[in-house]
Amino acid sequence: MTLPADAWAxxxxxxxxxxxxxxITAIENHSSESEQLLKLLFPHTGQAYLTGVTGAPGTGKSxxxxxxxxxxxxxxxxxxxxxVDPTSPYTGGAILGDRIRMQGHAGDAGMFIRSMATxxxxxxxxxxxxxxxxxxxxxxxRQVLIETVGVGQDEIDIVRLADCVLVVLVPGLxxxxxxxxxxxxxxxxxxVLNKADxxxxxxxxxxxxxxxxxxxxxxxWHPPVVRTVATENRGVGDLAATVEKFRKHFDSSGxxxxxxxxxxxxxxIEMLESRLLEKxxxxxxxxxxxxxxxAAVAERKIDPFSAVSEILRGAGTL
Numbered sequence: 001m002t003l004p005a006d007a008w009a010x011x012x013x014x015x016x017x018x019x020x021x022x023x024i025t026a027i028e029n030h031s032s033e034s035e036q037l038l039k040l041l042f043p044h045t046g047q048a049y050l051t052g053v054t055g056a057p058g059t060g061k062s063x064x065x066x067x068x069x070x071x072x073x074x075x076x077x078x079x080x081x082x083x084v085d086p087t088s089p090y091t092g093g094a095i096l097g098d099r100i101r102m103q104g105h106a107g108d109a110g111m112f113i114r115s116m117a118t119x120x121x122x123x124x125x126x127x128x129x130x131x132x133x134x135x136x137x138x139x140x141x142r143q144v145l146i147e148t149v150g151v152g153q154d155e156i157d158i159v160r161l162a163d164c165v166l167v168v169l170v171p172g173l174x175x176x177x178x179x180x181x182x183x184x185x186x187x188x189x190x191x192v193l194n195k196a197d198x199x200x201x202x203x204x205x206x207x208x209x210x211x212x213x214x215x216x217x218x219x220x221w222h223p224p225v226v227r228t229v230a231t232e233n234r235g236v237g238d239l240a241a242t243v244e245k246f247r248k249h250f251d252s253s254g255x256x257x258x259x260x261x262x263x264x265x266x267x268x269i270e271m272l273e274s275r276l277l278e279k280x281x282x283x284x285x286x287x288x289x290x291x292x293x294x295a296a297v298a299e300r301k302i303d304p305f306s307a308v309s310e311i312l313r314g315a316g317t318l
Contacts, residue, residue: 008023012138015139044138048080051144054147059168060170063230065145079143081113082132112141163247167191170193190226192228195231218255276317
């Protein structure tokens, strides 16, 4: 990007699509200019509402997210979509490319869609998802929808980032509820029974309610079950209304503010860990010093605890 950081930030705040796209690429690539850009944009954030959409592959998350975005656009709300996909082993890019499934919004200037590759990062999100959400917030997107990879119980990272988490289920996936009860059942704020026109929908809803009765309500909120048929746009309006009901409930209780504080505490710890690692491995011989110390530990010449202290002392942090 040839523009200086302040001019670039100004174009992002104005909603310039090209500037937003280039900024996301810079963030994903950990370019040196991305940190300065995010510093300039941060005072313009805090207005977006982040909704996470998670669930197993084949539940229709992308279609549901597409229809939900359309509801918000009819209200003239600006929408940002982050679709996190598995990484292609050949290109390193997003392997599914959810933008292909959302072509109906291609000409809509009030909506921005970006597919992000996990690049091997576990937990259902890409490493830079939080920063990209901040960027879209600064760009004036008041509804930011984040679709996770959808690979099972590792999908719990979304609960730290999103204001509201939708867990999408469909009839006919066997014992998925039993498999998920140690993970997804505890993180869902709203459960979406998609493809509800299929056989077994009533039985699945009964099972869901039975499982949810075992989950302790948070500040008086009992996670509801909303039935949808996203391909036919049925129930999506009810889902949007339920998300808004959840938003009002947690805003009034102060729970959302508590969650944001916890989120930033975790993010600051992650950033401190990253900075510390960079400092420890700084210089041309940083990696070599680490390898030498690892060899010494492997050969039992030094214990790992003393090795860590020595590395930190050498980096001037102890």
